[in-house]
Amino acid sequence: MLIPKREEAAIRNGRTVMPDMGLTLPLRQLGRYLRDWRIRSSMSLEEAAKVLEVGSTTLHRAEKGGNSRIKSYFVEKACELYGVPTDIRVGMVGLAKQAATGTNWWHAYGDVIPKDFDVYMSLEAFARRIISYQPNLIPGLLQTEDYDRALVQQIWPDAPVDGWISRGRIKAHRQNMILRKLEPTTLDVVIGEAALRHMVGSPATMARQLRRLIELPALHPNVHLRVLPFEAGFPGGVSMPAFVVLNFAPDATGEPTEPPLVFLEVTVGGMYLEDQDDVDFYTRKHRLLKQSSLTDTDAAKLLTRLAKEYEDRER
Known part of the structure; x- marks a missing residue:
C-alpha cells in the first residue's frame, strides 16, 4: 500500500495524522471564524463547549474545520453566544450550508453567503x-x-x-x-x-x-x-x-x-x-x-x- 509522503513522515515521527478528507474550504473558513469570535468573546474552549452543550473535542474539531456534519443551528447558537454581528452570522451559516463541496467550490456572490461577506x-x-x-x-x-x-x-x-x-x-x-x-x-x-x-x-x-x-x-x-x-x-x-x-x-x-x-x-x-x-x-x-x-x-x-x-x- 502506498502511503502519502506527509502521512509517512508523520508515522515516522510518531504523530497522529488527521485525514484531509472532508476538510473542505468552507469548513476551514467557518472553523476559523468560530475560533476567532470565541476568542473575541474571551471564552475558553471548555467554557464555550459547556454552554453550547457539546464536548470540548467536538468544538475543537469544528474550529479546525474537521466536523463535516456541522449544523446551521449550532452555528447560529455559537454566533449568539459570541455576539457575532448579524451580517457575519449569515455568512457563517452560509459556510455551514456549503460544507460538502469537495475540493472545488463555486461561491456565487449574494447566494447562500451574502455578497459583502x-x-x-x-x-x-x-x-x-x-x-x-x-x-x-x-x-x-x-x-x-x-x-x-x-x-x-x-x-x-x-x-x-x-x-x-x-x-x-x-x-x-x-x-x-x-x-x-x-x-x-x-x-x-x-x-x-x-x-x-x-x-x-x-x-x-x-x-x-x-x-x-x-x-x-x-x-x-x-x-x-x-x-x-x-x-x-x-x-x-x-x-x-x-x-x-x-x-x-x-x-x-x-x-x-x-x-x-x-x-x-x-x-x-x-x-x-x-x-x-x-x-x-x-x-x-x-x-x-x-x-x-x-x-x-x-x-x-x-x-x-x-x-x-x-x-x-x-x-
Missing part, C-alpha cells in the same frame, strides 16, 4: 506566498489609493463617500501584508500590458500608479513584478484569465497549515480550486507567463515611458 480576503490574510496573473487590471495589493478609488466609484456609483473611504481603508489594510517589515507575504505577479494602458481615473492617477509599480519591487524584495507585453502573444497558445494561487505558511514540521488553492473571480462569483492537479496547472501557467514577460530592466523602462506619457497628457 468576503471569503477571499480572509484567505489572503493567511497566505505566505501569492502568485498571480492579472491581464487587465493592476492587482489590488499593488493599487494606489487614487486608482482604487476610481474603480470603487464606478462599481458603487451611488454609494456615500464614507463607503468609498471605508473600502479604501480595507484595501490599505490588505496591502500591509506585503509592506510590513516582519514576515511580509511574498507577492509574485505578472501583469498584462493592457493593465498599464487601460485608463482608470485620470492620466495623473495612472502615472502615479505606474510609478508605484516601479518603486515597490525596488523597496520590497518580497514583491516580484513582471509585465507580459502585447508582443508575447498568448504563451502556450491559450488566453489565460486572471488567477491567484495562494500558498500558506508551514507548520512546525514544515508542512503547509492548509493546502494551496487557486482563486478565479468573475463578475457574479468566484471559484476556489484545491485539487492538486489544478494548483499545479495554474502554477505552471504562471511560470510560463513569467518566462514570456519582459525582464525587470525592460519592464521598468516600459513603466517609466508610459508614466511619462500619462504625465505629459495631464499638462
Whole structure:
C-alpha cells in the first residue's frame, strides 16, 4: 500500500495524522471564524463547549474545520453566544450550508453567503506566498489609493463617500501584508500590458500608479513584478484569465497549515480550486507567463515611458 509522503513522515515521527478528507474550504473558513469570535468573546474552549452543550473535542474539531456534519443551528447558537454581528452570522451559516463541496467550490456572490461577506480576503490574510496573473487590471495589493478609488466609484456609483473611504481603508489594510517589515507575504505577479494602458481615473492617477509599480519591487524584495507585453502573444497558445494561487505558511514540521488553492473571480462569483492537479496547472501557467514577460530592466523602462506619457497628457 502506498502511503502519502506527509502521512509517512508523520508515522515516522510518531504523530497522529488527521485525514484531509472532508476538510473542505468552507469548513476551514467557518472553523476559523468560530475560533476567532470565541476568542473575541474571551471564552475558553471548555467554557464555550459547556454552554453550547457539546464536548470540548467536538468544538475543537469544528474550529479546525474537521466536523463535516456541522449544523446551521449550532452555528447560529455559537454566533449568539459570541455576539457575532448579524451580517457575519449569515455568512457563517452560509459556510455551514456549503460544507460538502469537495475540493472545488463555486461561491456565487449574494447566494447562500451574502455578497459583502468576503471569503477571499480572509484567505489572503493567511497566505505566505501569492502568485498571480492579472491581464487587465493592476492587482489590488499593488493599487494606489487614487486608482482604487476610481474603480470603487464606478462599481458603487451611488454609494456615500464614507463607503468609498471605508473600502479604501480595507484595501490599505490588505496591502500591509506585503509592506510590513516582519514576515511580509511574498507577492509574485505578472501583469498584462493592457493593465498599464487601460485608463482608470485620470492620466495623473495612472502615472502615479505606474510609478508605484516601479518603486515597490525596488523597496520590497518580497514583491516580484513582471509585465507580459502585447508582443508575447498568448504563451502556450491559450488566453489565460486572471488567477491567484495562494500558498500558506508551514507548520512546525514544515508542512503547509492548509493546502494551496487557486482563486478565479468573475463578475457574479468566484471559484476556489484545491485539487492538486489544478494548483499545479495554474502554477505552471504562471511560470510560463513569467518566462514570456519582459525582464525587470525592460519592464521598468516600459513603466517609466508610459508614466511619462500619462504625465505629459495631464499638462
